[in-house]
Amino acid sequence: MLQEFANALSFIVLAAVLPVGILFVSKFLRPSYPYSGKLATYECGEDPVGSAFVMFNNRFYLVAIVFLVFDVEVALLFPIMRLFREAAINGGALPIFLLAFGFLFVLLVGLIYEWKKGDIDWVRDAIERKQALREDAAFKHRFENVKDS
């Protein structure tokens, strides 16, 4: 069993070291004449303005959070699902079934919640429309000046 770890580890190490090694070795074979034009960031010809960092919308961030939760769920379900077949064949599958799919259902509630709240919608106006409708219902006065802007 320990040898299998050694095999897997040597695969990962070789796969990680190989490209960096190729890059390092090819550094000596390659010509290298860096002049300012070549080093400037590529912006279809214009000269770059401002830093590479631009404040993008945090849709990516919401996706990362929801991914984290569902990734944990999938990782936790693996050991339970592995026992399911033996339990199903020689009886006693009910507790495992209820446990696993209770876990799965609880998190499905989370998915349905954010689906309805429009958090996984990616298009800005779809989110704004949903949010505007919600705000409109709740705060009648505050909403007027936002509608026409």
Add this chain to the structure above:
Amino acid sequence: MFAGIAHNLTIYLAMSTVFFVFGLFTILTRRNAVGVFMGVELVLNAAAINFVAFYALKADSAQSSPWLDGQIFSLFIIVLAAIEAAVALAIVLRVFGAKKNIDPDQVMELRG
């Protein structure tokens, strides 16, 4: 020189101690809230290493329980650290959105 080091507990505990101390140091000195959070991650990993190492100490002897207690504990540490990451970094983002900087020392308006 290191013969048989993998079979006694000192190296695992030394590693968890080093992780704990560096994690604590990060929490105390980082100016960026995300940096403080990385320190928390190191401290959690230190605790998880201890759980697995101490379970391995009594793995096959008589009084070890059939259920892999040590590994289950560190599995739950990993799971709950993931959730803590989601919530903590959402708060960090909100604080940054409102106050444009997330230095834990300067963002203190809530206090008193």
Add this chain to the structure above:
Amino acid sequence: MSLAEFLSGLNDFIPPNVPFFVFSIAAAVIVILGFAMPIGGICTYIERKVAADFQERIGPNRVGPFGILQFFADGIKMFLKEDTATKNADMFIYNLAPGLVTAGALGAFAAIPFSKYVIGADLDIGIFYVMALASLVSLGILLGAWSSENKWSLLGGMRGAAQIVSYEIPLGIALLSVVVVSGQMSMIKIVDGQAWLGSGSFWYIFHNPFLFLNFFVYFVAALAECNRTPFDLPEAESELVSGFNTEFSGMRFGLYALAEFADVIMFACVAAAIFLGGWHLPFVNIENIHLGWSLAGKSLDPLIQTLFMILIFLGKASVIVFVVMWLRWTLPRLRVDQLMDLCWKYLIPIAFFNLVGASLWVWIFKGQSMIELISGMMGAG
């Protein structure tokens, strides 16, 4: 029984008491340098030829007969081309990122079961190991995009990371449904469960209708995971110049292209192993093919059987790779929101439904597949 054990078994060719990890490194070198990289290179050539046939043009035929050595020429060109980085690129992370991406893509070849005795690492957590390494790729892309200090590559990298990250969930659920049906996580045991010689459950794709649907969920998620065809948004040429690899040139770009292709091949091999029955053909039992040839006193039967198994397995994987190439020239690219909606609003609910369905099927029919039930009824009827 992993490749390294097999190598250490040839004890009349090797000097005595060589430590074991030398064999595991040798096995890694054989599989990665012997299989993954050349096949990755050859596939770039085949893809260009296939694309040419789709568009009724000739495709590369200058280098070597029928242009076969084209990938070799590309490799040398990339090796010798200058690799420029932007002025204030973050050199350390810039060089680390391709390492992470290829570690994810090529490292997962350890779990690919080429035949019963030829597998990189016969881990007990085979499928879980493949998922673990697939998550490294998104990190590599994110860091590579960030360190190349270019707005376009940053946006492409963020999109790529968000896409790969969110498509990992349907991929994980599809693998989970296979684990429910097979009751095993080690790749070789999963493939062994798919033999059908009159009895036993046939390929898992035909095990039950839910798993059949989950195969296509897996296929779509794997396509998105490798940024292929309808999902190649991160390097959408028209919008983001060339996505996260805008600033990569020369060998660095070659590594990212190779890692992407190795990802495609790896996911095709995993699909061939867990859904299409690895080295099993329906009525043929590879074990009892005995040709009786022998070389230097040793019978060559096990070697021939292993070669047959590897050929059958690679045949199935190449069918899937061909379909991936075929899709590239037929389907248009999705918009970002369609892409994300497809994942969160369609693939994940379908995958969950199929997971519940598959486990109910296993529970009700005591783990028997459709084919067994039908043959049971026909036999009884």
Add this chain to the structure above:
Amino acid sequence: MSFLDFFVVFCFLGGVVCSAVVALHPNILYAAVALIGSLLAVAGVYASLGADFLAAAQLIIYVGGVIVVILFAVMMSESIYKRRFLDGVKKMFLPTILSIALMLGMFKLLVSTNWGELRIPNYENTTIRIGQALTGPYALIFEYVAIVLLFGLIGAIVVARPNILKKDQDGGNS
């Protein structure tokens, strides 16, 4: 010096160096990359202690999830034109004293006690036993974790949700 000893020592040294970089490096992004290294070292230690499922779970959840979220947060939480990430480590005198004292104390305690022989479980398949434990005595905790996950998910989303209508305060962020 068997392969296992070499691997454990390698993971120990890699973990120490990476966590040192996480603690001391001024650039927050390098700290995040070093955190990846230390998490991989911890995964290596889990594997050498026989916990193969745990090592893979650590890779999937931590390296595949938490670090991606941390990187997104680091990239988003930088003000627009401050290009470098130098957040500078502030006054370090007192924390260094405390840390060194703590480390020496723990090492002394660690070396002095005799922990006895460590029997690494013979690397049999831990996934089955973890599955049996999760469906056995830890079943209630397993469901409780599901509820914690749900609350964490909804809480994080409500906090991180871009409230579009509050346009003035957020600037272009949401």
